[in-house]
Amino acid sequence: MRFVSVTRLRLRKFWFLPGFLWFAARSASQAKRAEGNLRALTFKDHGLVFWTITVWTDRKAMRAFRDSGNHRAAMSKLSAWCDEATYVHWEQEEDETPDKKTAFDRLVSEGVVSRVKHPSPDHATRNFPAPG
Numbered sequence: 001m002r003f004v005s006v007t008r009l010r011l012r013k014f015w016f017l018p019g020f021l022w023f024a025a026r027s028a029s030q031a032k033r034a035e036g037n038l039r040a041l042t043f044k045d046h047g048l049v050f051w052t053i054t055v056w057t058d059r060k061a062m063r064a065f066r067d068s069g070n071h072r073a074a075m076s077k078l079s080a081w082c083d084e085a086t087y088v089h090w091e092q093e094e095d096e097t098p099d100k101k102t103a104f105d106r107l108v109s110e111g112v113v114s115r116v117k118h119p120s121p122d123h124a125t126r127n128f129p130a131p132g
Contacts, residue, residue, distance in 0.1 A: 001093065002057065003055070005088075006051070006111075007086070008050075008051050009049070010048055010050075011048035011082060013081075017048065019081070020081060027071040028052075031065055037057075038055045038056060038057060039053070041054070043131070045131045049128075051100075079114070079115055083119055084122065084123045085114035085123075086126055087107075087112055101130070108126050108128075
């Protein structure tokens with residue numbers, strides 16, 4: 001079984017974009033080199049919305065990545081920078097990256113809402129548009 005992790009983050013102000021992009025680039029590079037990483041997709045959506053879809057050999061590999069290096073440093077900033085932050089995990093047989101529709105559907109139906117300091121009105125309900 002493969003372990004999938006999907007995140008959707010929305011920055012609350014354009015002001016946070018340079019710092020976010022700095023951490024995002026380093027975190028993406030870290031993910032691609034991380035032991036146990038099979039796939040790492042990142043993309044920007046409408047406005048200040050950013051997605052990641054990663055596939056791992058197992059949960060342990062994903063957690064080792066999540067809790068180290070640039071990614072760990074980035075996570076400490078997100079509660080102040082984002083007004084929406086949601087993630088979802090699941091296991092699947094395939095090594096392939098789930099498509100955007102599958103990622104969105106799972107995020108809306110099963111996603112976990114992260115704590116943010118300035119939540120949008122739609123944050124808690126995961127009422128956000130599908131990725132373009």
